[in-house]
Amino acid sequence: MDNKAIIQTIADACDDKRAEDIVALDMQDVSLMTDYFLICHGSNERQVQAIARGIKDTMDETGVEVRRMEGFDQARWILVDLDDIVCHVFHKDERHYYNLERLWGDAARVELHAGQNG
Template identity: 80%
Template sequence: MDNKEVIEVVAKACDDKQAEDIVALNMQDVSLMADYFLICHGSNERQVQAIARAIKESMDETDIHVKRMEGFEQARWILVDLNDIVCHIFHKDERNYYNLERLWGDASRVDLHIAGNRS
């Protein structure tokens, strides 16, 4: 499975848990830390944790190893490291504050094929 296919699987897992404003950024030309960022948010801590769990479960089903998950207990900003893909699951307040899309504004957006991308 290539990275674009993995991004779609991750985005679907997020969408299944009603993650809002799911955005994927192609970081290959702007950063050495990852090829892609996936960014989304939930409206409360429990939803943020549910989104992170869904990502982990979807990766387990496709035999992709989650290298690291940070911030799960506080559930204000959970980072899921999938090696070439880094998922940022924010609480809505933190997403507005950190605004990674603006910070990494030079990165191009990846078209995601998910049904209900809420914003």
């Protein structure tokens, strides 16, 4: 499974947990730390945890290794590290505060298929 297919699979898993404003950024030309970011948010801590858990469960099912997950207990900003892809699952308040899309504004957006919450 290539990275774009993995990103779409992750986006679908996030959508299944009703994540909002799912955005994927191609980081290959702007950062050395990872190839892609996937960013989304939930409206409360329980939903943020459910989204992150959904990503992990989906990746386990597809055989993609989750290297680490940070911030799960606080559920304000959970980082799910898949090596070439880093998922940022925010609580809506933190998403607006950190505004990664603006911070990494030079990164191209990856088109995700229809059906994403917005």
